[in-house]
Amino acid sequence: xxxxxxxxxxxxxxxxxxxxxDDRLNIRILAGILKTEGYVTAEADSGERGLQLYAEFRxxxxxxxxxxxxxxxxxxxxxxxRTYGDDTAPIIFVTAKKDSDDVLEGLSAGGADYLxxxxxxxxVLARIRTHLQNQILSEQQKHLVDQLSRANAAKNRFLGxxxxxxxxxxxxxxxxxxxxxxxxxxxxxxxxxxxVDAISGAGQSMLDLVNxxxxxxxxxxxxxxxxxxxxxxxxxxxxSVAMTNMEAAKKQTRVAFLPPAxxxxxxxxxxxxxxxxxxxxxxxxxxxxxxxxxxxxxxxDRTGGTCSFSVxxxxxxxxxxxxxxxxKDFSRLSSLPTGGEKSTGLGLAICRKIVDAHRGSxxxxxxxxxxxxxxxxxxxxxxxxxxxxx
Amino acid sequence: xxxxxxxxxxxxxNLRALDPDGKDAFLRExxxxxxxxxxxxxxxxxxxxxxxxxxAFTRAAHSVKGSSSNLGANVLRAAAEKLEHQARTHxxxxxxxxxxxxxxxxxxxxxxxxxxxxx
Numbered sequence: 001x002x003x004x005x006x007x008x009x010x011x012x013x014x015x016x017x018x019x020x021x022d023d024r025l026n027i028r029i030l031a032g033i034l035k036t037e038g039y040v041t042a043e044a045d046s047g048e049r050g051l052q053l054y055a056e057f058r059x060x061x062x063x064x065x066x067x068x069x070x071x072x073x074x075x076x077x078x079x080x081x082r083t084y085g086d087d088t089a090p091i092i093f094v095t096a097k098k099d100s101d102d103v104l105e106g107l108s109a110g111g112a113d114y115l116x117x118x119x120x121x122x123x124v125l126a127r128i129r130t131h132l133q134n135q136i137l138s139e140q141q142k143h144l145v146d147q148l149s150r151a152n153a154a155k156n157r158f159l160g161x162x163x164x165x166x167x168x169x170x171x172x173x174x175x176x177x178x179x180x181x182x183x184x185x186x187x188x189x190x191x192x193x194x195x196v197d198a199i200s201g202a203g204q205s206m207l208d209l210v211n212x213x214x215x216x217x218x219x220x221x222x223x224x225x226x227x228x229x230x231x232x233x234x235x236x237x238x239x240s241v242a243m244t245n246m247e248a249a250k251k252q253t254r255v256a257f258l259p260p261a262x263x264x265x266x267x268x269x270x271x272x273x274x275x276x277x278x279x280x281x282x283x284x285x286x287x288x289x290x291x292x293x294x295x296x297x298x299x300x301d302r303t304g305g306t307c308s309f310s311v312x313x314x315x316x317x318x319x320x321x322x323x324x325x326x327x328k329d330f331s332r333l334s335s336l337p338t339g340g341e342k343s344t345g346l347g348l349a350i351c352r353k354i355v356d357a358h359r360g361s362x363x364x365x366x367x368x369x370x371x372x373x374x375x376x377x378x379x380x381x382x383x384x385x386x387x388x389x390x
Numbered sequence: 391x392x393x394x395x396x397x398x399x400x401x402x403x404n405l406r407a408l409d410p411d412g413k414d415a416f417l418r419e420x421x422x423x424x425x426x427x428x429x430x431x432x433x434x435x436x437x438x439x440x441x442x443x444x445x446a447f448t449r450a451a452h453s454v455k456g457s458s459s460n461l462g463a464n465v466l467r468a469a470a471e472k473l474e475h476q477a478r479t480h481x482x483x484x485x486x487x488x489x490x491x492x493x494x495x496x497x498x499x500x501x502x503x504x505x506x507x508x509x
Contacts, residue, residue: 022453023427023453023456023457024423024427025420025423025424025427025457025460026456026457026460028419028420028423029405029420029460032405032408032416032420033408036408036410067449067452067453069446069449095456096452096455096456096459117456117459117460118401118459118460118462119460120404121404121407121408
């Protein structure tokens with residue numbers, strides 16, 4: 001891994017500078033100044049020749065006269081920028097023109113700086129030094145970012161592979177534990193049943209984590225593909241509430257669903273949104289004390305073109321100082337699940353990513369008396385697609 | 391030493407300083423190029439004026455302005471600047487007076503620089 005040079009005396013001698021000026025006197029003077037610092041120079045006497053020479057010489061910096069017959073300095077600069085984009089060497093205009101309009105035109109043509117005439121050697125060298133140093137730092141930064149991107153991609157690939165490979169053995173554990181507990185290989189004593197259930201539970205926890213890791217890897221790799229369709233949000237929430245209530249009953253907790261007045265059918269990926277709903281409902285049950293009443297509701301904002309579903313729990317709420325951790329990977333807040341349930345810390349992060357991909361938003365707000373409300377807002381279909389209503 | 395009202399000694403010093411071994415070779419080269427090129431620019435001013443080519447005329451005046459400033463020939467520089475401005479804003483109708491001024495200032499600068507080369 002390349003570590004950036006922190007020394008301020010970056011090696012500049014030997015760097016290449018292209019001088020473009022139709023007046024040979026200016027070229028001679030500039031070349032003379034530059035050689036004292038050990039720069040290597042190439043000279044062109046016109047904009048056109050400068051463009052040719054740039055391609056061959058690939059300078060680290062260009063000194064460009066503005067007034068030239070043929071294409072002028074600004075045009076030369078524009079063409080270089082068009083051809084080489086962000087990889088263009090820094091361009092410094094050298095000219096006796098110093099109206100601020102000209103300066104503005106030069107800078108908007110893509111120039112980095114202006115050197116006024118008469119040329120003062122110390123000033124010329126100082127400015128060139130600054131721009132070259134910036135250029136070097138910028139190159140180093142690009143290199144580092146590139147390395148980081150590749151490392152990140154490798155990490156995601158590894159995550160994906162590891163998670164994928166773990167699924168099979170985990171499924172086996174669960175399957176075999178089930179066989180045992182069903183008595184398929186002989187009856188079990190109550191103690192044995194307890195142990196087998198524990199194995200099953202641990203296996204399920206691991207499988208959940210593996211699935212979440214796989215999700216994170218997929219989403220981070222930018223491979224989250226949404227299959228959008230117009231879907232009745234109430235249906236989705238109702239089903240999820242029913243499933244959640246089966247588990248919640250074990251804690252005497254109950255989820256009540258308040259559907260909207262009229263059907264709401266946003267453009268969503270139903271499987272992914274269901275994942276979000278499941279997660280929010282499951283969290284609400286986990287973090288509320290036994291015997292709680294949880295509310296799920298759907299609302300529509302016609303004028304705003306959005307709809308939302310919210311889950312209100314009766315847990316301890318979100319501490320102020322932990323708000324910013326809420327939707328980040330692997331963060332766990334200080335509150336604990338109230339029924340001994342497990343938490344991986346990935347669920348909300350994944351929810352956030354799915355909601356972001358739908359161009360929606362997800363927020364959490366503490367309720368005035370107790371508990372917290374998680375609210376997901378999604379864009380509904382664009383107005384043009386709706387049939388005219390009263 | 392050249393007359394400092396014609397040639398700014400600081401400009402000469404700047405050029406001299408670029409020769410680390412103190413032999414003035416670079417300075418001499420630069421003065422030489424100036425004394426060769428500027429008469430060419432003056433000839434261009436004449437021909438472009440005759441041809442009515444405002445753009446080329448302005449460019450030639452601009453060039454004299456730039457090179458004279460590098461040599462510290464400030465009076466010449468000022469004259470060339472006036473000439474350039476006149477041509478750019480009002481065309482070639484009224485440039486003869488200013489052109490003559492540029493010529494005479496060049497003559498004085500040339501003398502001063504030639505004297506410098508002799509020294």
